[in-house]
Amino acid sequence: MAVSHKKDLNIHVLVIDRDKKLAAMLSDVLLKTGACIPLQLDTIHEAQQRIDHSDSRVDICILEVFTDCVNEAAFAFIKDNARKIPCIVFTQSESASLGARCSDAGAKVVIDKKNFNKEDFVKAVYTVAYLHLINPGYNSKGTDTYENATDILLEKCPDSVTQWAEFAGITDRQLRGLVKKNSKISARDALQIAARMKKGMW
Numbered sequence: 526m527a528v529s530h531k532k533d534l535n536i537h538v539l540v541i542d543r544d545k546k547l548a549a550m551l552s553d554v555l556l557k558t559g560a561c562i563p564l565q566l567d568t569i570h571e572a573q574q575r576i577d578h579s580d581s582r583v584d585i586c587i588l589e590v591f592t593d594c595v596n597e598a599a600f601a602f603i604k605d606n607a608r609k610i611p612c613i614v615f616t617q618s619e620s621a622s623l624g625a626r627c628s629d630a631g632a633k634v635v636i637d638k639k640n641f642n643k644e645d646f647v648k649a650v651y652t653v654a655y656l657h658l659i660n661p662g663y664n665s666k667g668t669d670t671y672e673n674a675t676d677i678l679l680e681k682c683p684d685s686v687t688q689w690a691e692f693a694g695i696t697d698r699q700l701r702g703l704v705k706k707n708s709k710i711s712a713r714d715a716l717q718i719a720a721r722m723k724k725g726m727w
Contacts, residue, residue: 607631
């Protein structure tokens, strides 16, 4: 499963919103962080075409969910891509049921536009995207070996793959095999990302 991104540890973001002013503002906020590459799209259909038929990398999607019939397409998009690409949802609604439905569909974070905070938004984008690169199937309540290794990586931020394996109680070879099977990046790149997350580099 691991693929080479040629040491590209930037975050490639699809910003999907029919509100072009909001999309431009979110893209500008991310662009200014220095490690995000945003692409604005108007519709979910355009985003799905990009994901399905382009060689361009996508690490995370940001989309707005409205309190109208457009929701059905948004929920389907989130659910269909949940395993491949994580989504962060914006909504103007303070409805707990709408937020719950977004989460049930697979959204990693639901943000109320009325209480938008740039720092919290940037942190959410980087945390969700980076964790997905390291472990796309991550479950904080999971108990398998790679989930345990992921928790150890983020908590202890080891200096080397060998040290990471020692902390996880497995061999270097076993760890590299798990990363190759479960991650979108190499073990060495995972170490670099964990260090960025530890230092709050976003």
